[in-house]
Amino acid sequence: MKDFNGKVLFLDRSDINTDEIIPARYLTEITKEALKPYLLEDLSQDGFNPTRDVEKSSVVLSRANFGCGSSREHAPWALEVNDINIVIAESYARIFKQNMFNCGMMAIELPKEDIDRLFATFAGKETTLTTNLKEKTLRFATASDEENLTFSISEFDQALVVAGGWLGYADANY
Amino acid sequence: MGKTIAEKIFDSHKVDNPFGDIHVIRLDAVFCHEITTPVAINDLVARGMDRVFDPTKIKAVIDHVTPAKDSKTAMQGKILRDWALRNDIVDFFDIGQNGVCHALFPEKGFVRPGYTVIMGDSHTCTHGAFGAFAAGVGTTDLEVGILKGVCAFHYPESIKVDITGALPQGVYAKDAILAIINTLGVNGATNKVIEFTGEVVDKMSMEARMTLCNMAIEAGGTSGICAPDMVTVDYLWEFISDDFSSKEKALESYCQYAADADATYSEVITIDASSLVPVATFGHKPDQVKPISEMAGEKVDQVYIGSCTNGRIEDLRVAAAVLKGKKIKAGLRGIVSPASPKIYSQALDEGIIKIFMDAGFCVTNPTCGACLGMSNGVLAEGEVCASTTNRNFNGRMGKGGIVHLMSPASAAATAIHGHICNSTIFAAGGK
Ligand code: SF4
Numbered sequence: 001m002k003d004f005n006g007k008v009l010f011l012d013r014s015d016i017n018t019d020e021i022i023p024a025r026y027l028t029e030i031t032k033e034a035l036k037p038y039l040l041e042d043l044s045q046d047g048f049n050p051t052r053d054v055e056k057s058s059v060v061l062s063r064a065n066f067g068c069g070s071s072r073e074h075a076p077w078a079l080e081v082n083d084i085n086i087v088i089a090e091s092y093a094r095i096f097k098q099n100m101f102n103c104g105m106m107a108i109e110l111p112k113e114d115i116d117r118l119f120a121t122f123a124g125k126e127t128t129l130t131t132n133l134k135e136k137t138l139r140f141a142t143a144s145d146e147e148n149l150t151f152s153i154s155e156f157d158q159a160l161v162v163a164g165g166w167l168g169y170a171d172a173n174y
Numbered sequence: 175m176g177k178t179i180a181e182k183i184f185d186s187h188k189v190d191n192p193f194g195d196i197h198v199i200r201l202d203a204v205f206c207h208e209i210t211t212p213v214a215i216n217d218l219v220a221r222g223m224d225r226v227f228d229p230t231k232i233k234a235v236i237d238h239v240t241p242a243k244d245s246k247t248a249m250q251g252k253i254l255r256d257w258a259l260r261n262d263i264v265d266f267f268d269i270g271q272n273g274v275c276h277a278l279f280p281e282k283g284f285v286r287p288g289y290t291v292i293m294g295d296s297h298t299c300t301h302g303a304f305g306a307f308a309a310g311v312g313t314t315d316l317e318v319g320i321l322k323g324v325c326a327f328h329y330p331e332s333i334k335v336d337i338t339g340a341l342p343q344g345v346y347a348k349d350a351i352l353a354i355i356n357t358l359g360v361n362g363a364t365n366k367v368i369e370f371t372g373e374v375v376d377k378m379s380m381e382a383r384m385t386l387c388n389m390a391i392e393a394g395g396t397s398g399i400c401a402p403d404m405v406t407v408d409y410l411w412e413f414i415s416d417d418f419s420s421k422e423k424a425l426e427s428y429c430q431y432a433a434d435a436d437a438t439y440s441e442v443i444t445i446d447a448s449s450l451v452p453v454a455t456f457g458h459k460p461d462q463v464k465p466i467s468e469m470a471g472e473k474v475d476q477v478y479i480g481s482c483t484n485g486r487i488e489d490l491r492v493a494a495a496v497l498k499g500k501k502i503k504a505g506l507r508g509i510v511s512p513a514s515p516k517i518y519s520q521a522l523d524e525g526i527i528k529i530f531m532d533a534g535f536c537v538t539n540p541t542c543g544a545c546l547g548m549s550n551g552v553l554a555e556g557e558v559c560a561s562t563t564n565r566n567f568n569g570r571m572g573k574g575g576i577v578h579l580m581s582p583a584s585a586a587a588t589a590i591h592g593h594i595c596n597s598t599i600f601a602a603g604g605k
Contacts, residue, residue: 019570020567020569024547027238027548028247028548030212030216042573064361065394068360068394069296070546070565071210073210073312073313073314076312093361093364099313103314154194155193156196159192165314166314166315167317173192
């Protein structure tokens with residue numbers, strides 16, 4: 001199973017699309033590792049600097065409809081090779097979410113109020129997430145603040161995370 | 175309780191229901207192109223699983239960047255080509271036979287009513303125009319599809335979009351779908367199938383239905399879908415005439431996939447077609463749509479006519495009707511990419527290519543090309559393109575480039591004017 005803990009990268013916008021996560025011009029790469037330097041290269045957001053901010057992060061927190069657009073699994077891969085295995089957002093585009101779990105990664109949905117509060121409390125601060133898949137809890141913490149939340153995950157998605165992805169699951173079952 | 179088209183297709187293809195509403199369904203077709211498939215192939219090879227579930231159900235094409243533009247794209251093509259050869263995939267389309275996947279595969283008769291289709295491409299929803307459930311998937315789903323012939327989905331809810339009345343002159347399927355996306359929003363149909371119905375859809379050609387279904391994903395939809403009817407049968411007849419004694423029999427058989435009158439929809443939206451006007455997108459999201467009349471005057475550097483949305487013969491005919499005898503504005507670049515060799519050849523026969531060339535357009539080979547900013551018309555920083563494609567995302571056609579999506583008629587009119595303008599000016603005979 002992958003690691004779902006670490007420093008949080010705050011992407012404070014809705015509808016971040018897969019072209020922003022990994023631009024089409026890098027789709028000529030045929031290995032996942034080659035995508036590493038280009039994650040979020042086209043995302044323009046005040047105060048966000050991909051070269052500086054991606055490296056130290058292991059978790060993405062964003063808003064609604066994260067990962068819309070192209071079906072490219074290069075988007076989860078670009079996250080994965082940067083050691084980001086978990087995204088937490090208000091909602092996702094279907095293909096992106098499926099791709100995440102298909103790779104044994106997690107795309108967790110939280111209600112808008114929770115997301116709003118997390119941004120209000122933690123954005124701009126050095127924040128660490130600790131995930132407990134068994135208990136289905138998330139703990140966001142800075143040196144001074146902390147917040148504990150529970151999340152839900154479908155049985156299927158959980159089975160994929162445990163199996164390390166859909167290929168392993170499908171090969172064992174079909 | 176009645177069922178929607180998608181529910182009927184799911185029920186007839188169910189392999190397993192491992193958890194909750196997750197259904198694992200049997201696939202009738204798995205489509206592949208050279209951008210998303212090579213990573214799947216390499217992974218299968220690395221796992222010692224270099225097999226395919228049924229070579230006759232896999233169709234592959236090199237379409238996104240073709241001819242290859244550099245060593246990397248050449249390698250992507252080579253991986254797909256070698257794989258197709260060693261796995262006996264007969265329906266593999268290379269240079270000379272290749273075109274944009276969602277234009278090429280339908281015209282080869284590879285999609286039939288009631289089919290389940292996946293492809294590692296988000297616009298796979300296009301094929302729902304045939305009354306099929308067709309969904310874009312990522313590489314892992316594709317990999318499992320190639321290997322096992324199955325895919326897992328949530329049991330689909332459907333949104334019904336009923337388009338009533340008639341489209342006014344100068345207003346096309348593209349304007350209708352942009353208006354619908356504007357209504358639904360970019361995630362209004364997430365995890366749902368959009369079923370298009372109504373008089374307008376009934377009268378539409380398969381080409382126009384494909385334009386509608388093509389952009390279902392821009393509202394987040396899993397698949398677009400249109401009920402199969404005689405238009406569908408006529409389009410497919412050359413491929414199915416051996417299977418049925420008459421077109422009526424074919425239709426009767428396909429009607430098993432029509433939605434029941436008492437089917438349940440999560441939402442029903444009625445669009446009065448007569449209220450629609452030519453529209454275009456602004457901004458970087460496909461739901462940012464407004465009447466072209468409100469955008470008139472915005473300067474454009476490039477006009478692109480092509481793609482799986484609007485690169486079909488009807489689209490070229492409409493654009494050519496606007497362009498005939500006219501020249502594109504000096505300083506503006508016009509590019510047209512007929513979406514398949516058949517379309518290209520038809521356009522040649524009909525004199526359409528000549529009209530484009532006389533107007534000053536560059537005619538490229540069938541390919542995705544500029545649509546995703548990888549070749550054949552990439553924009554420079556700050557440049558503006560009026561395009562018949564389906565995505566106006568930031569950087570889509572080149573870093574820092576700006577894309578306005580519109581119909582072929584509006585794009586052609588814009589090419590002549592040099593700034594965004596209303597297609598009806600020219601469709602009505604020019605002013
Ligand atoms: S034409 Fe554009 S949208 Fe269609 S398949 Fe090709 S790249 Fe994708």
